[in-house]
Amino acid sequence: MAYDQQNGSGSRPMHQGNWTCAQCGAAITQLPFAPREDRLGDLMCRDCFRQRRGNSDRPQRHMVQGEWQCASCGTTISELPFNPDPSRMDQLKCKACHQAQRTQY
Numbered sequence: 001m002a003y004d005q006q007n008g009s010g011s012r013p014m015h016q017g018n019w020t021c022a023q024c025g026a027a028i029t030q031l032p033f034a035p036r037e038d039r040l041g042d043l044m045c046r047d048c049f050r051q052r053r054g055n056s057d058r059p060q061r062h063m064v065q066g067e068w069q070c071a072s073c074g075t076t077i078s079e080l081p082f083n084p085d086p087s088r089m090d091q092l093k094c095k096a097c098h099q100a101q102r103t104q105y
């Protein structure tokens, strides 16, 4: 766990790539960190990032795009408010089923 690539000069190496802002859809070509493949739905451009930090009292839910299947009714789920756990795919439910389940309690 040693950071032997740290050169302490203060200039952080930027990661080059081709990503898209999850908020406004702008292209992101540089990031101060290497984004994780499963967090690409959370990526934000600098403007959106700054804006979000500006009004942090209004929590915003970002949706994760993908293609899953509802374990209950079999419908296709294209958006989730969280990153689904691959080991719990059989418990994944669409919005309607989720709501139906919640109202039961």
Ligand SMILES: [Zn+2]
Binding pocket: 021, 022, 023, 024, 025, 026, 044, 045, 046, 047, 048, 049
């Ligand atoms: Zn943006």
Ligand SMILES: [Zn+2]
Binding pocket: 070, 071, 072, 073, 074, 075, 093, 094, 095, 096, 097, 098
């Ligand atoms: Zn369903």
